[in-house]
Amino acid sequence: KAGVTQTPRYLIKTRGQQVTLSCSPISGHRSVSWYQQTPGQGLQFLFEYFSETQRNKGNFPGRFSGRQFSNSRSEMNVSTLELGDSALYLCASSSREDRSYEQYFGPGTRLTVT
């Protein structure tokens, strides 16, 4: 089975712009979660989608949004980019909605905001 894929792998944007990141989960996985990883704050949960519905949301401003499509692929969008949004954005998928199940992580998208 192919693993979780994320596109693009690297992105450079300017303050004020918006960006869309994409995640394709492992085939058959219906849960997709997003995390932000920075040296200062570590790994922080952004949101989770299951069968196209947002189930959980982390403590991020409304500039961060996401969605999931019927094929379980997910996108996250960040509007009005700030320098502090520079981070590695990780996507993870899981086969079940049960919280005890393993999450499989993608390689991440490295976003740099200048």
Add this chain to the structure above:
Amino acid sequence: AQRVTQPEKLLSVFKGAPVELKCNYSYSGSPELFWYVQYSRQRLQLLLRHISRESIKGFTADLNKGETSFHLKKPFAQEEDSAMYYCALSGAAGNKLTFGGGTRVLVKP
């Protein structure tokens, strides 16, 4: 609120020595706890979860609800164990993981 604390940012041990990574959590309900590992230039991956009560690559972790801890242990460290280790907690329904700050383990020959 849920919180995970890993007090050591770096653990340096010699090959063959025991290694213990500490993890303490704060959660009012019944948590699910995990250890994830990231080897150099690889993805974050699950090492073990408390519900499985299994040993992976010689590592074990015991959930101590009284001390709210989930420490990771290995009796004899190997050089290939050098990596970044994250303790994580899943509380409410769904797949939201709260991660600790991570501990970098360096196993010296």
